[in-house]
Amino acid sequence: MTSTPLACESQDLSVVYRDEPVLRHVNFRVPTGSVMGIVGPNGAGKSTLIKAMLGLVKPLTGHATFFGQPFGDVRKRVGYMPQSASVDWDFPTTVIDLAVMGTYGELGWIRRPGKAERARAMAALEMTGMQDFASRQIGELSGGQRQRAFLARALVQAPDLYFMDEPFQGIDAKSQQAMIEVLKDLSAQGKTIVIVHHHLASVLDFCDHVTLLNKRIIASGPGPETFTKDNIRMAYEASDGAEAFLAEAG
Template sequence: MTSPAAACATSNLSVAYHSEPVLRSVDLAVPQGVVMGVVGPNGAGKSTLIKAMLGLVTPLTGSSTFFGQPLAAVRQRVGYMPQSTSVDWDFPTTVLDVVTMGTYGTLGWIRRPGRRERDRARAALDKTGILELASRQIGELSGGQRQRVFLARTLVQAPDLYVMDEPFQGVDARSQQAIVRVLHDLRAQGKTVVIVHHDLATVREYCDHVTLLNRRVVASGPVDEVFTAANIRTAYEVTDGDAGFLEFAS
């Protein structure tokens, strides 16, 4: 029986900014139906990796595929949730309008969002637990609420692969748990989630697969197999004097 194609994969992917190497020959395959956390120290290239895969950054070498095909062939199967800092939160629009923007990809250039699209947006807001904020101006939201709006906008696209850059950045405990519930629900539906993550303490709770990255892939696979003290030590360049740093490993 043939195994399904990876939800996303890279081959020999290298990226540099102003001649400074950021990623070196990254080979990575994310199986379908998992929550994959991409973790590593600051400057490890985590966000650059997903941006290069999605064509938002031009790589020096290598290529990426999604479900065994180029991104252009399966673009509607891939949803991207960027960091919330990339948005002008002072722009005068409502939460419902922002989430409804997620339906634009299926509407084409001519059609405008109608009742059906707004109903889908409300359903996505309900899943993230903020339906009551639908008419709120986005500038009035807290950090956690903003992240849930971003997540709802991605959900309304109904992709098969969700790629999220720091979805837990700047969120409160309530929003954090709401986001985790959505991620695990997506996995239960057979969807695939890739998150850039920074908190080693929650990797085991949030993810079932993990990629340890520091400009190159140190290890990638099921959490129980690769989230080890040795791999964390290598990825984070931990010295013997920092043994407490490894308490989250198996």
């Protein structure tokens, strides 16, 4: 029996901030073509896991590979959508220019984006419902519009693997539905998506794999097998009587 190849994995990944452990020996595997949701309480290390794998945070131990290779060798195949709160929204750029930034990796430092790159950017904005805001300054956007604009930038890059850090946090229902439709389209194309998510009730709506994390891996695998109340209780360190909390998971 042939196992599904991995889009990415971390091995023995540990991260420490100011002498406090944030991740402890994390072995994290994402099958190619899956939509992997990373779920856990605040401070569980969900965003740190992504950043450490991508080299944005230096791990104390361990390493990550992507399609069996170091990140630097396959950088163009990996897209990253950061948390909205980590972005400088005062940076003077328009929505279309933000989307065009998704082409920079293939253009390099010398070539400048032209009509073809702007056409790709506009197509991505149409996919996310942001074409009418193309000339708008990013600082003028609502929370949901900002997230859709950054999703468009990732789409322009056209990676095989997407990392998305809390893309639904603080956005309106319209933006969330638009983004979910894009995720479904990407999944249908065989793309791999790793998404940090905090709303327990909707995890299985679009994630076919789930990783429950609380500084270490509590459970990871196919959604229905992994996203159980016992595993959720363990990840969130919830008491046996916390039924109201556990009910959110369905």
